[in-house]
Amino acid sequence: SRFFTLSRYPEGRPERELFQLETQTLPDLAPGDVRIRNHWLSVDPYMRGRMTGLHTYVPPFELGKPMEGGAVGEVIASRDERLKEGDLVGHMGGWRDIAQISSEGVQVLPDFGVAEQAYLGVLGMPGMTAWTGLNRIANCQPGDNVLVSAASGAVGSLAVQLAKAKGCHVVGIAGAANKLAWLESLHIEPVSYRDRNAQELGDAIQLASPKGIDVVFENVGGTCLEAALSQLNEGARIAVCGMIDSYNAKTPVPGPSNLAQLVVRKARMQGFIVADHWQHYPDFLKEVAPQVVAGKLDYKETVKEGLENTPDAFLALFDGGNTGKMLVKLN
Numbered sequence: 001s002r003f004f005t006l007s008r009y010p011e012g013r014p015e016r017e018l019f020q021l022e023t024q025t026l027p028d029l030a031p032g033d034v035r036i037r038n039h040w041l042s043v044d045p046y047m048r049g050r051m052t053g054l055h056t057y058v059p060p061f062e063l064g065k066p067m068e069g070g071a072v073g074e075v076i077a078s079r080d081e082r083l084k085e086g087d088l089v090g091h092m093g094g095w096r097d098i099a100q101i102s103s104e105g106v107q108v109l110p111d112f113g114v115a116e117q118a119y120l121g122v123l124g125m126p127g128m129t130a131w132t133g134l135n136r137i138a139n140c141q142p143g144d145n146v147l148v149s150a151a152s153g154a155v156g157s158l159a160v161q162l163a164k165a166k167g168c169h170v171v172g173i174a175g176a177a178n179k180l181a182w183l184e185s186l187h188i189e190p191v192s193y194r195d196r197n198a199q200e201l202g203d204a205i206q207l208a209s210p211k212g213i214d215v216v217f218e219n220v221g222g223t224c225l226e227a228a229l230s231q232l233n234e235g236a237r238i239a240v241c242g243m244i245d246s247y248n249a250k251t252p253v254p255g256p257s258n259l260a261q262l263v264v265r266k267a268r269m270q271g272f273i274v275a276d277h278w279q280h281y282p283d284f285l286k287e288v289a290p291q292v293v294a295g296k297l298d299y300k301e302t303v304k305e306g307l308e309n310t311p312d313a314f315l316a317l318f319d320g321g322n323t324g325k326m327l328v329k330l331n
């Protein structure tokens with residue numbers, strides 16, 4: 001089996017050299033363990049938080065030990081009668097080609113007739129995050145004016161479409177022109193954050209949503225959050241999903257200068273972690289999977305090929321190198 005380890009906790013943007021590809025011979029399967037040939041690996045922004053040596057809501061990666069992450073693959077050997085050879089499964093033994101792990105937490109993929117990697121994206125954790133933030137945290141209602149940052153990413157692109165499907169007016173913030181064009185094709189008002197300060201971005205949001213903003217789905221923080229706060233309507237709800245703008249910061253980042261807008265607009269800002277809502281995953285699947293199958297929800301994938309390119313796929317998340325879900329495909 002080949003797997004990645006982290007040799008040191010990075011400061012700032014992780015250097016490629018910190019990720020080491022290692023090889024091991026797998027021992028015989030112990031009772032309760034399963035061996036999986038991974039087909040697809042997920043790389044996600046939250047993994048940066050596991051590279052800090054601090055325990056947040058997930059423990060840090062252990063230096064020199066196999067890294068972890070979402071993956072889907074095929075069972076090739078099993079000592080758990082619940083799982084048999086050939087089963088397609090989702091699990092956390094990513095960053096490696098063959099995973100030999102405890103069967104606890106290994107789930108047979110549901111069969112909605114979609115590609116297996118969809119369970120790492122639109123029908124997996126990122127999709128569930130969009131659905132949870134919009135519905136359970138921001139209480140998004142038909143007619144709301146909704147603003148989503150990192151709107152062409154895995155989470156954001158589903159958040160904008162779910163809001164649109166509810167009958168909301170939706171503004172999506174993204175970087176590159178092709179991402180803005182995709183948003184526009186989905187009938188989302190596209191706004192670029194590039195080369196704009198918070199004031200200018202706020203003005204652009206106002207143009208795109210003249211009636212203000214009732215719901216913010218915040219993925220970025222920084223300038224995006226400050227601009228969002230400047231456009232709030234009374235009683236606005238801000239679901240704080242992530243703040244990717246600061247994940248590689250070496251020093252504490254300044255807060256938004258206009259946080260007092262929460263008082264003036266009597267707004268509510270609430271962070272959340274999708275794992276805490278996992279008991280609702282079946283409800284999410286029931287609602288969203290049929291829309292994916294019917295082609296009513298558009299989702300994109302950016303695919304890097306080969307295990308050795310996993311660190312580059314991960315690092316590209318911080319440069320906007322992905323449209324939709326960033327994935328690694330194994331041969």
Ligand code: NDP
Pocket residue numbers: 044045046125126129150151152153154155156173174175176179193219220240241242243244245246272273274275317318319320321322323324325326
């Ligand atoms: P994405 O697919 O959205 O990839 C990251 C995107 O963020 C990039 O493509 C880039 O798009 C944008 N981005 C990166 N750096 C910056 C920056 N400095 N300023 C503005 N935009 C930036 O990732 P995910 O969909 O997986 O995650 C989106 C957010 O959701 C992250 O903050 C993540 O941490 C959070 N998250 C939170 C969860 C929770 O439980 N709370 C669960 C899952 C994700 P562009 O080209 O537009 O710049």
